[in-house]
Amino acid sequence: MFPANTRINEQESKTPWIAENNKKLRALFECLENRNCGENQAKVIILGSYHFSNALVGGTGAEDSWARSITQGLQHRGFTYLITAHYQRAIQLYQTVPDLVRAVFLQPEEVQECFDDKEFCVLSDGNPDGIPIWKIFALHWWADVRHPLGPLWQLQPEDYSMEHSPKSTYIGYSVEKLCRLRRFTPAVERNKQAFIMAKWIGDFAPGPDTAWSVDYYETASSELGIQFVAGANHRNEDAAVELPASIVNLGQMAQIDFQHHIGFSQVLIGAGRPPGSPTPYEALCLGVPFINPILEWDHENPSDKSKWKTQHSSLALLAPPYVYNVRRDDRDGFVKAIKDAVENPIPSYILPRMRIYSVALRLDNLMHSNWQRGAAVVLERRKNGEEQGPVCRPVSLT
Numbered sequence: 001m002f003p004a005n006t007r008i009n010e011q012e013s014k015t016p017w018i019a020e021n022n023k024k025l026r027a028l029f030e031c032l033e034n035r036n037c038g039e040n041q042a043k044v045i046i047l048g049s050y051h052f053s054n055a056l057v058g059g060t061g062a063e064d065s066w067a068r069s070i071t072q073g074l075q076h077r078g079f080t081y082l083i084t085a086h087y088q089r090a091i092q093l094y095q096t097v098p099d100l101v102r103a104v105f106l107q108p109e110e111v112q113e114c115f116d117d118k119e120f121c122v123l124s125d126g127n128p129d130g131i132p133i134w135k136i137f138a139l140h141w142w143a144d145v146r147h148p149l150g151p152l153w154q155l156q157p158e159d160y161s162m163e164h165s166p167k168s169t170y171i172g173y174s175v176e177k178l179c180r181l182r183r184f185t186p187a188v189e190r191n192k193q194a195f196i197m198a199k200w201i202g203d204f205a206p207g208p209d210t211a212w213s214v215d216y217y218e219t220a221s222s223e224l225g226i227q228f229v230a231g232a233n234h235r236n237e238d239a240a241v242e243l244p245a246s247i248v249n250l251g252q253m254a255q256i257d258f259q260h261h262i263g264f265s266q267v268l269i270g271a272g273r274p275p276g277s278p279t280p281y282e283a284l285c286l287g288v289p290f291i292n293p294i295l296e297w298d299h300e301n302p303s304d305k306s307k308w309k310t311q312h313s314s315l316a317l318l319a320p321p322y323v324y325n326v327r328r329d330d331r332d333g334f335v336k337a338i339k340d341a342v343e344n345p346i347p348s349y350i351l352p353r354m355r356i357y358s359v360a361l362r363l364d365n366l367m368h369s370n371w372q373r374g375a376a377v378v379l380e381r382r383k384n385g386e387e388q389g390p391v392c393r394p395v396s397l398t
Contacts (some may be wrong), residue, residue: 040364049107066171075353107139190264196247291338
């Protein structure tokens with residue numbers, strides 16, 4: 001039998017956020033008692049999505065990276081945030097300090113489950129200790145609306161309104177901290193290689209979202225003398241897909257190795273999938289330009305970006321030497337973009353909106369907006385059978 005303290009240490013290693021929550025709550029109660037809380041310290045945010053707990057233990061998925069940025073932003077502004085992996089525990093945390101909680105972040109499916117649970121989760125006549133629905137926000141990576149109060153209560157990593165999607169609440173994220181841990185590789189020290197952003201071997205198979213025929217890579221390799229590197233995984237359905245000799249597939253890698261191979265490349269090439277990945281932002285921060293495939297466009301007006309469907313829609317707004325937007329059927333444009341990217345190396349670049357202080361500022365605005373008033377407007381309109389329409393969010397809570 002293990003000693004009791006060993007079992008405690010093992011448990012803490014699996015749920016390190018519990019110890020962190022206890023530390024934050026002790027500091028909060030102490031500052032309240034002494035009346036010396038720091039700016040925003042007495043404003044509590046409950047982070048109830050499992051991506052926050054994943055981020056704390058080293059998760060590297062896109063949503064985990066977004067969650068990590070949110071905690072960094074909240075810390076930057078001095079808020080007290082508490083982490084839990086599911087909404088049942090979020091309810092318990094809320095009931096500990098209900099008057100201090102400004103917001104609860106949950107997965108979209110848990111927001112709906114909580115909203116439907118009028119006896120245990122959401123505030124209702126039969127559940128006076130529940131969480132008001134206007135304090136609950138859905139953490140959702142994609143553009144579809146998944147919150148019962150509408151898009152404004154949905155937090156997103158990109159401003160999807162640029163794609164004519166409903167106006168949700170853009171929080172954004174930053175790759176700045178992780179990127180800065182790595183030494184910048186000067187252009188003269190890089191390998192003569194291009195890294196292909198593809199998650200699965202099947203991303204190279206012909207299909208509606210496959211950007212380039214495999215012979216495009218062969219042509220570019222022959223004309224430019226460049227080697228292509230990928231880190232794609234195999235699935236059973238990918239068994240029939242064969243990669244040309246010009247592509248070396250390294251398979252799934254640890255994040256540090258993945259970042260290493262991108263940092264030593266001269267250009268990052270989108271294969272068409274996955275969409276909206278953080279990888280191009282990481283590449284730009286490492287000084288690696290990105291070739292962004294245009295998968296659909298208006299053939300009558302091909303330069304009209306509003307009609308484009310690209311692998312990374314937000315980066316379609318950038319231009320060379322940082323981002324090269326190339327139409328999928330343009331073999332010459334594909335080869336030229338690689339050539340231009342190699343001949344015009346870039347410095348480390350982070351979009352201003354993706355600096356951690358920008359994420360922190362948007363979170364601060366979120367916490368100081370009058371969501372209760374906005375929810376009252378939405379619910380009154382629904383009661384009267386009206387369309388939701390825009391909701392005003394005055395910054396008037398401080």
